[in-house]
Amino acid sequence: MQSNEQQPERKTLDDRSRMTELERIRHSCAHVMATAILRIWPEAQFAAGPPVESGFYYDLELPHRISPEDFPQIEEEMKKEIKANHPFERVVVTREQAIKDAQSGRLGGLSERPGNPSKFKLGNLEDIPEGEPISYYKNGDFIDLCAGPHVMRTGNIGGFKLTNVASAYYKGDERNPQLQRIYGTAFKNKTELEAHFKMLEEAKKRDHRKIGAELGLYVIDTEYVGPGLPLWLPKGAVIAEELEKLAKETEFAAGYVRVKTPHIAKEKMYLTSGHLPHLYKDSMFPPMELLEEEDLVRRHELEAKIEMLKRTGPYFDEGNPPTEDDLEESRQHNKSIYAALDEIRALGTRYYLKAMNCPHHHRIFAAQPRSYRELPLRLAEYGTNYRYEQSGELFGLMRVRSLSMNDAHIYCTPEQFAEEFNAVNEMYIKYFKIFGIEKYVMRYSTHDPSRLTGDNAKFVNEPELWNQTEEMVERVLKENKIPYKKVPNEAAFYGPKIDVQVWSVIGREFTLATNQVDFAVPKRFGLVYRDKDNTEKTPLCIHRAPLGTHERFIGFLIEHYAGNFPLWLAPDQVRVLTVGEDEQLVNYARGIVQELRANMVRAEGDYTNDKINGKIQQAEQAKVHTMLVVGQRDLQAGAVSVRVHGKGSLGAKPKSEVIANLLADIRDRVA
């Protein structure tokens, strides 16, 4: 779950060749923006201008602080450049030529600028490896050091808009100068551009932080609990529990078994998994140091020993110069003191808050001898993990420090892999149907064979296993016609990875969940099963979490449904409203509430004497899913008048029929 827009790694030529049409448009628009800014402020110095998730930016240094008030002027100049329809021309140059042009201020400029060299371009040149071609892209008078690719002409940029200004350090390093970062976005045409901003406007209305507060779903109590640690209020907890119930039922039917594990583990766990000492250290909370009673006893002994050694050490003075033997004894003496001090320092155990559930599940696998007959073994748990995210990165429910994960680990043989992996995919698709998620794609990340060894190593050095598992995964995706996008070089360190990206109803993209294939960590933990031929073999492990974490998934659902949850998920499912407070009528209404609650329906009554229209309005405002209005006529007929939030009145129906329908809709999780 890492997405960091701050400083993308330098793109390789390979990455660049895969830039999509839209990314090319956006990156080209960054050049057009630079052209426009230079027309207004010719002294501007540009650094880097890549496409990003929903647009592009360009970093620049300029004494004038650009503010959104400047955007119309810049956009005017950009329109001129687009209208001129200049071609983007690529020129390959030698390094010497590039350095010369940068020194003359020509790169990232409209002309030579004596006394104002293109200093950031000079720095960027240093990052281009020997042997990689050095190229310029030229549109009109503007020349930039750039590996491309670009669209053919500036006129190919159909619609664009500048959106934001921020600051950033050159190359993301705070020791470097601080630059202004101007953000914008661009699309093939104006229609798409307008649709994008309409979507953003709609997303703002549906902001999970706003609706979450309005509906009383969660709070983040930074003062007493801490940033990034949401507290689920009763109405939010209801949604979390409904999701958990869905997961438990689905997983039970699919042959999973449930486990429960503690929230902490010894350092040894993560040293074994490989998350420590380096790989994952920055994402984990700092350790807790614990001295057990026996450690304290030992510390006492050692301290006493040190005291004793200090008292009995050899003593020399001018009248009593040491011999060689004396010196040797003294050295031994000091050595013993240092050894005792070292032992004191090493006493105790470091515990970590768990940042992932896998190692705990691995130890459950290892808890007893396993036979091939037990495989596939599917261990499931809604486990809570703690990850250290920098406070500036925290964002409502979407970026948090405590996460309840719909986790499971499937241990299987290589022969079972395809079927298991496919069953996981089918589970995803089943969930997508329930939640009305129509657009999704599996982002399939593979390893980079050049990064298995050496200083730059990023993946476990098991070339055979990488090839085998990647081949298996891709075959399953293809055979089952699952939409996927291949992304090289982004696998987990222990195996290929699939990030599931979904689009909310308003067309915003979310990464909700990850599937990973792991052929390395079970080996590190020494996990084995006894196979048919009586030999010990290491199982494959599939990590999967289709519903992601409660935090992110509920954040997504709030936007997706705009807070109007379907009946089965709605915190307030039913409210029975009386027309007046006649005793008989109230008793009738109470009976309905009781019957519903006896069937686990979240029902409540509003029996006040307020006007019925006011009561309905209140229930609508609270997004109560179904309102059952009862008046004298309903009482006589044994009926209720049904209203559904956002849909209005559905008319009067027999009470028993309405209750039966509600129960069936909840059971079937009707959308």
Ligand SMILES: [Zn+2]
């Ligand atoms: Zn470029």
Ligand SMILES: [Zn+2]
């Ligand atoms: Zn896992």
